[in-house]
Amino acid sequence: MLSILGFATILFFMFMVMTKRLSAFMAIVISPIIFAVIGGFGAGLGPMMMEGVELVAPTAVLLLFAVLYFGIMMDAGLFDPISRKILQVAKGDPVKIIVGTAILALMVALDGDGTTSYMIIGSAMLPIYRKIGINPLILATISVMALGTISGMTPWGGAATRAISVLGLDASEYFVPLIPAIVCGSIWILLTAYVMGLMERKRIGTELINKAAQELAMTSTAEAQYQTPKLIWVNFLLTLTLMIALVLGLAPLPILFILGTVIALLLNHRQLDDQKKIIKEHASNAVPVVMLVLGAGIFTGILSSTKMVDSMASDLLSIVPDSFGPIFTVIVALISLPLSFLMSNDAFFFGALPVLAQSAAEYGISPMEIARAGVIGQPLHSMGPTSAPLWVLLELVRRDLGSFQRFALIPVTILSLMLIIFTIVTGAISINL
Structure with missing residues (x-):
């Protein structure tokens, strides 16, 4: 019964969002409440929702100040030199621009933080996309693929950290065999970017591309004349310091971005009126993101506290026949695709993964391989809807969740299936036939 309620909640949410009957915020709050009440959990909804909100509160604070910080940096022209350099190399060619996006996305995903990665990619590349006329959903799709592959599978990323800790594994032993598969996945992303670039080049047309490239080059040159190089370097050093502090873990991420925002305001907008104006301008971008993250907290809080998540994982596991024991690692990898899409990382790695690892032990499969498969x-x-940084990305590209998921679902699913093949071929996970 709990599984039925859980799957019904998720399907109802996706239907409402993808058909545009409700906004993502409305759907993510209303969906779990409806089915929790149907399941008889109405009396305890308040504490459940509050528990979820408390869980995501630090993320909401982080996203609020990250949006403000990078908004200030974009206004200050910090990323314009990068955009101009990419433009010089690409000469307006969508193939080169989109492949360049993939290279940048794979590099910045190494820091492990999705919000930061998306803000950097969007800040550097979106002006070019808009002026050339390239579909911004391509940037969003490539960014998601890169983050999921690099940050999602490396041991300093949030997902792998959870898997390693909950199963009590050694990080090096977990990671080293995965490196060839991650490299193969990165090459696949570049190939996907190349194909998307060819399609965009054909859609836009050579004449329009050349015209847009000339206009963009002239605009970039004009903008460069009015920028203060010293201030750009100061902002660059501030951002670099922030990234180093982030990687070293000198303070919690929300605190780092609060301090970074304060310093950025003092450096770039000395007057109180200017500070108020810039905060007001970027608040319109930040507030919807924070609302969605808090809504996702309610969604996760209800599904976790009612044990719907646990029941869904157990029921999915129960349909695996005993004869599939020798390929159970591959089964776990396949199960991880829908579960990861539907669940928060906390719910999947702390709730479902230990159950999967315990079942795998009956077939003589080590927890290490289950972690890699997971x-x-x-x-x-x-x-998926429980990925908090995704809401920042959607705000950057000015698209709703439904249109993005319709566009990205096929290439991202293909990447995930290819990662399963890469991990098998490179020996990161094994089949015992």
């Missing part, structure tokens, strides 16, 4: 679903998780 993170393969991260590209799909990165485009």
Whole structure:
């Protein structure tokens, strides 16, 4: 019964969002409440929702100040030199621009933080996309694929950290055999970007591309004349310091971005009126993101507290026949795709993964391989409703969740299936036939 309620909640949410009957915020709050009440959990909904909100509160604070910080940096022209350099190399060619996006996305995903990665990619590349006329959903799709592969599978990323800790594994032993598969996945992302670039080049047309490239080059040159190089370097050093502090873990991420925002305001907007104006301008971008994250907290809180999540994982596991024991690692990898998409990482790795590892032990499969199989679903998780950084990305590209998921679902699913093949071929996970 709990599984039915859980799957019904998720299907109802996706239907409402993808058919545009409700906004993502409305749907993510209303869906779990409806089915929790149907399941008889109405009396305890308040504490359940509050528990979920408390869980995501630090993320909401982080996203609020990350949006403000990078908004200030974009206004200050910090990323314009990068955009101009990419433009010089690409000469307006969508193939080169989109492949360049993939390279940048794979590099910045190494820091492990999705919000930061998306803000950097969007800040550097979106002006070019808009002026050339490239579909911004391509940037969003490539960014999600890169984050899910690099940050999702490396041991300093949130997903792998959870898998390693909950199963009591050694990080190096977990990671080293995965490196060839991650490299193969990165090459696949570049190939996907190349194909998307060819399609965009054909859609836009050579004449329009050349015209847009000339206009963009002239605009970039004009903008460069009015920028203060010293201030750009100061902002660059501030951002670099922030990234180093983030990687070293010198303070919690929300605190780092609060301090970074304060310093950025003092450096770039000395007057009180200017500070108020810039905060007001970027608040319109930040508030919807924070609302969605808090809504996702309610969604996760209800599904976790009612044990719907646990029941869904157990029922999915129960349908696996005993004869599939020798390929159970592959089964776990396949199961991780829908579960990662539908669940928060906490719910999947702390709730479902130990159950999967315990079942795998009956077939003589080590927890190490289950951990590697479990993170393969991260590209799909990165485009799911419980991925908090995704809401920042959607705000950047000015698209709703439904249109993004319709566009990205096929390429991201193909990437996830290819990652399963890559991990098998490279020996990161094994089949005992």
